[in-house]
Amino acid sequence: MSASEIDRQWTTRLRKGLAHHLPAEKLLPDTQPSYVSSWIYVFGVATLASMIVVIGTGCILAIMGPQWWHQSSVGHYVNSLHLWSVEVFFFSMVVHLWGKFFMAAWRGKRQLVWITGVVTFLASVTTAFTGYVSQTNFDSQWISTQAKDGINATGAGAFFNVLNTGQMLMWHILLLPLAAVVLTVLHVLLVRYRGVVPPFELTATDEVHAS
Amino acid sequence: MTRRFRPDVDAPIYKGRYYPYDILKEGTIALVVVSLLVVVCATLFGSPDEPAVTLKQWSTAQPLDFASTALAELDGSSGVAGYGPPYNHNADGQQIGPLTLAKWMGVHIPVNAAEDFVLLPLTTLPDEPTLSAGLQEWAAASDAQRTTWLNAYAKGTMTFSAGVIYDTATGDGPVGLFITDLTSMARTGALDADLIAGRGYYTTDYTKPLLFLADGQWFGQLATAQHLGGEQWGMMNEEGNYPGQAWLWLYTMWYQVPPYNSSWSANADAMVWATMMVLTAILALLPFIPGLRSVPRWTRVYRLIWREHYRDEAQRNAAVKDPPSA
Numbered sequence: 001m002s003a004s005e006i007d008r009q010w011t012t013r014l015r016k017g018l019a020h021h022l023p024a025e026k027l028l029p030d031t032q033p034s035y036v037s038s039w040i041y042v043f044g045v046a047t048l049a050s051m052i053v054v055i056g057t058g059c060i061l062a063i064m065g066p067q068w069w070h071q072s073s074v075g076h077y078v079n080s081l082h083l084w085s086v087e088v089f090f091f092s093m094v095v096h097l098w099g100k101f102f103m104a105a106w107r108g109k110r111q112l113v114w115i116t117g118v119v120t121f122l123a124s125v126t127t128a129f130t131g132y133v134s135q136t137n138f139d140s141q142w143i144s145t146q147a148k149d150g151i152n153a154t155g156a157g158a159f160f161n162v163l164n165t166g167q168m169l170m171w172h173i174l175l176l177p178l179a180a181v182v183l184t185v186l187h188v189l190l191v192r193y194r195g196v197v198p199p200f201e202l203t204a205t206d207e208v209h210a211s
Numbered sequence: 212m213t214r215r216f217r218p219d220v221d222a223p224i225y226k227g228r229y230y231p232y233d234i235l236k237e238g239t240i241a242l243v244v245v246s247l248l249v250v251v252c253a254t255l256f257g258s259p260d261e262p263a264v265t266l267k268q269w270s271t272a273q274p275l276d277f278a279s280t281a282l283a284e285l286d287g288s289s290g291v292a293g294y295g296p297p298y299n300h301n302a303d304g305q306q307i308g309p310l311t312l313a314k315w316m317g318v319h320i321p322v323n324a325a326e327d328f329v330l331l332p333l334t335t336l337p338d339e340p341t342l343s344a345g346l347q348e349w350a351a352a353s354d355a356q357r358t359t360w361l362n363a364y365a366k367g368t369m370t371f372s373a374g375v376i377y378d379t380a381t382g383d384g385p386v387g388l389f390i391t392d393l394t395s396m397a398r399t400g401a402l403d404a405d406l407i408a409g410r411g412y413y414t415t416d417y418t419k420p421l422l423f424l425a426d427g428q429w430f431g432q433l434a435t436a437q438h439l440g441g442e443q444w445g446m447m448n449e450e451g452n453y454p455g456q457a458w459l460w461l462y463t464m465w466y467q468v469p470p471y472n473s474s475w476s477a478n479a480d481a482m483v484w485a486t487m488m489v490l491t492a493i494l495a496l497l498p499f500i501p502g503l504r505s506v507p508r509w510t511r512v513y514r515l516i517w518r519e520h521y522r523d524e525a526q527r528n529a530a531v532k533d534p535p536s537a
Contacts, residue, residue, distance in 0.1 A: 028234060033229055034227055034229065034230055035227070037230070038519065040516050052242060053246055080256070081250065085249045087252070087457075088249060101497075101506075102510065103507065103513055125458055128456060132456060139450055141430075149480045152313055154312055157320075158317060159319065161418060166415025198222050198223055198224075200508060
């Protein structure tokens with residue numbers, strides 16, 4: 001096999017592309033621009049951290065089964081950890097999203113970073129919703145019977161039946177978390193590839209005010 | 212030829228200082244802090260777990276409401292009986308202007324309210340010769356005859372005494388027997404078992420019992436008492452004072468305001484979803500929408516976010532303009 005044939009291989013192209021666009025210094029940087037010192041950056045990291053706690057506590061609930069937390073005080077506590085990690089996750093994510101909005105973080109060819117962030121938010125909302133209707137308690141009974149009308153009105157109810165607890169649980173513990181994690185990885189890789197968006201440049205008027 | 216710099220699309224090239232930054236250390240600290248916060252919240256506040264309610268509880272707590280709902284399922288006047296797709300063909304479902312999305316998708320979760328909620332469960336009761344005869348009489352009757360019986364039953368007065376439903380109606384054929392026996396069946400828990408396990412021993416699909424439950428008044432009263440009603444910002448709430456799905460506030464808000472809760476109320480769900488889809492598309496495509504993508508620059512909140520950076524820049528610029536004398 002000639003060198004040019006090797007260069008045309010999918011594997012070779014992928015390896016070279018990754019090495020070119022995402023070298024180790026970009027993936028795991030040890031310096032950051034000085035503007036990355038605002039409190040707002042904490043919320044992106046907090047979103048990732050709380051996502052890890054959400055998945056960890058969810059894994060424990062999955063190992064023990066969907067009824068465990070109704071019957072065991074330990075199970076109920078793990079459910080509480082799962083609930084509050086979800087609340088922290090969404091709080092962090094929403095503040096992160098608003099922060100990125102006010103920073104116009106799509107500037108400098110970062111539009112895809114913004115879009116993957118928004119889609120990740122939507123995937124997360126759907127993941128949480130399927131969790132609420134999979135609780136197998138009064139809350140899940142009420143939320144599912146209320147939500148069915150909205151989803152049925154879109155036509156999606158024909159295949160996404162919120163009253164089918166087994167179907168919702170599968171979406172909640174497999175399909176949607178998988179989507180959310182893949183989107184999050186893609187989002188973070190894009191951030192590493194493009195870098196953190198620089199601040200707006202000061203105008204002459206701004207500089208007068210700042211001095 | 213160079214392209215004009217667009218401040219809401221392009222980003223300046225940063226030529227300033229870089230600081231040491233340990234991304235793994237920061238991530239680890241964040242994980243520890245978030246974990247502690249979660250542990251504190253879980254320990255202090257716990258999580259709600261109101262047990263699921265059953266048809267047995269409903270028919271025991273409010274037998275008249277249960278019996279009235281059963282009658283509505285039988286005569287086709289209940290919410291589910293006239294729902295339309297994806298449950299049946301008895302309506303077109305909601306629409307967005309000319310778009311009847313539910314109808315286009317069709318009936319994929321077939322529910323025949325009279326058969327599934329009343330007649331089929333009654334056939335499972337053993338050793339009931341009178342009931343069996345009534346079911347045979349119903350099966351052999353014409354639609355007109357059934358309507359006559361149902362109308363006659365509805366004209367009577369329904370009462371509940373000593374664990375049994377009574378009705379003063381005459382000429383109601385087997386309808387009174389059906390309602391009385393179904394209510395008694397529900398009060399033993401047998402109806403729950405039948406509707407849940409109707410498709411086989413193993414099941415995770417609660418569509419039918421939930422639809423039946425949601426057609427009655429009792430279920431909604433329980434939810435309203437827990438401030439979960441539709442006019443109480445509905446499903447984004449959670450029992451007690453727990454925050455629930457607060458991130459659904461915008462979706463839930465539309466149900467509280469005109470025209471969604473007035474002139475559009477017949478298609479409110481479809482219109483709310485259409486609205487949210489448009490808003491979601493705008494949010495996702497914000498970087499490409501002139502005007503909207505300039506809002507961050509106009510509002511100048513970024514000056515607060517990057518205030519340290521701008522202060523350092525200002526000091527550096529001042530030093531360049533007015534260098535300290537040697």
